[in-house]
Amino acid sequence: MDIKKLVKPNVRALKAYRAEEIRCKVKLDANESPYGFRVLKNVRTSKYPDPEAKELRRLFAKSLKVRTENVLHGNGSDELIYNIITTFGGPVLYPTPTFTMYGIISQALGEKHAGLSLDDSFDLDMDGMNRQVQRVKPKLIFLSSPNNPTGNSLSSDRMLKVIKKTKGIVVVDEAYQQFSRKKSFVPLLKKYKNLIVLRTLSKVGLAGIRTGFMVAHKEIVDEVNKVRLPFNVNALSQKVAIDALKKNRQLISHINSIISERKRLFKTMANMDRVLPFPSDANFILFYVKNADKIYRGLLKRGVLVRNLRDIAGGCLRVTVGTPAENNTFIKNLRQLL
Ligand code: PMP
Numbered sequence: 001m002d003i004k005k006l007v008k009p010n011v012r013a014l015k016a017y018r019a020e021e022i023r024c025k026v027k028l029d030a031n032e033s034p035y036g037f038r039v040l041k042n043v044r045t046s047k048y049p050d051p052e053a054k055e056l057r058r059l060f061a062k063s064l065k066v067r068t069e070n071v072l073h074g075n076g077s078d079e080l081i082y083n084i085i086t087t088f089g090g091p092v093l094y095p096t097p098t099f100t101m102y103g104i105i106s107q108a109l110g111e112k113h114a115g116l117s118l119d120d121s122f123d124l125d126m127d128g129m130n131r132q133v134q135r136v137k138p139k140l141i142f143l144s145s146p147n148n149p150t151g152n153s154l155s156s157d158r159m160l161k162v163i164k165k166t167k168g169i170v171v172v173d174e175a176y177q178q179f180s181r182k183k184s185f186v187p188l189l190k191k192y193k194n195l196i197v198l199r200t201l202s203k204v205g206l207a208g209i210r211t212g213f214m215v216a217h218k219e220i221v222d223e224v225n226k227v228r229l230p231f232n233v234n235a236l237s238q239k240v241a242i243d244a245l246k247k248n249r250q251l252i253s254h255i256n257s258i259i260s261e262r263k264r265l266f267k268t269m270a271n272m273d274r275v276l277p278f279p280s281d282a283n284f285i286l287f288y289v290k291n292a293d294k295i296y297r298g299l300l301k302r303g304v305l306v307r308n309l310r311d312i313a314g315g316c317l318r319v320t321v322g323t324p325a326e327n328n329t330f331i332k333n334l335r336q337l338l
Pocket of ligand 1: 099173
């Protein structure tokens with residue numbers, strides 16, 4: 001597959017911005033102030049951050065057993081979605097309901113975009129997908145797995161069929177992968193050149209530092225890198241993310257707590273009358289509840305904020321798995337409102 005042919009001509013003609021890093025004793029080349037604040041040990045706020053986030057990418061790449069050159073950093077993974085659509089352009093295709101930014105960013109960039117409904121089990125409707133691939137001829141297909149807001153993983157064999165069938169790029173958004181039993185698509189990057197995998201640190205305790213990654217063939221990384229703003233992940237975020245990645249055990253233990261709370265929450269909700277939770281591989285649970293709007297408002301009045309999916313999954317609410325105490329508060333109030 002010739003990736004360059006898929007890249008928009010204006011991006012193809014671009015050269016990536018290079019902020020050269022030259023070692024020196026006195027750095028006076030970039031209009032930075034000599035006076036800074038030591039907010040965190042070893043972070044110099046007076047200087048621009050490493051534009052290529054080398055250490056951060058190296059550590060993240062190591063955690064996935066890929067090479068650093070296959071990883072690109074983003075100010076959250078939604079910035080990478082923006083950069084990917086900027087690089088390749090539309091048409092952009094995605095199953096619905098899903099993460100709304102695929103459509104919003106396509107629209108903002110003036111690119112054609114189309115959604116197609118997931119089937120009754122929230123899985124890919126392959127007939128519909130085949131038809132849309134032929135009709136729309138997408139340059140980009142976004143597959144969120146586990147999917148937000150439904151919570152389930154899409155079946156891997158169906159996703160694989162899409163990757164094989166399309167003449168465009170397939171972006172597998174694994175924002176919630178660490179909460180899932182399903183295997184990551186990262187190892188398949190070796191085999192399929194038209195695959196991009198998205199990851200984020202936002203769901204594992206670091207949403208505040210806005211750090212995400214895409215993993216792909218070097219050729220794709222190099223093209224998307226051209227539209228990335230030079231210092232997109234700031235120095236504080238890089239430092240905090242590096243420290244967090246070094247504390248992998250702590251990260252894993254947090255993920256495991258969420259998974260076990262998710263099981264408890266699901267079981268409790270499944271036993272409630274008038275509540276239908278959908279099985280989840282993510283750190284949230286989608287549930288159908290009678291009078292969803294009223295329940296949503298009732299919960300909020302009692303201080304519990306969940307997500308009302310009125311616009312994209314009518315009659316459903318989405319609750320994020322919190323600490324055991326937070327989950328108990330949610331359950332108690334939901335029970336009372338029912
Ligand atoms: N992808 C999916 C499927 C998401 O649900 C989210 C966040 N809600 C993102 C990407 C964006 O995550 P972030 O920008 O925080 O990395």
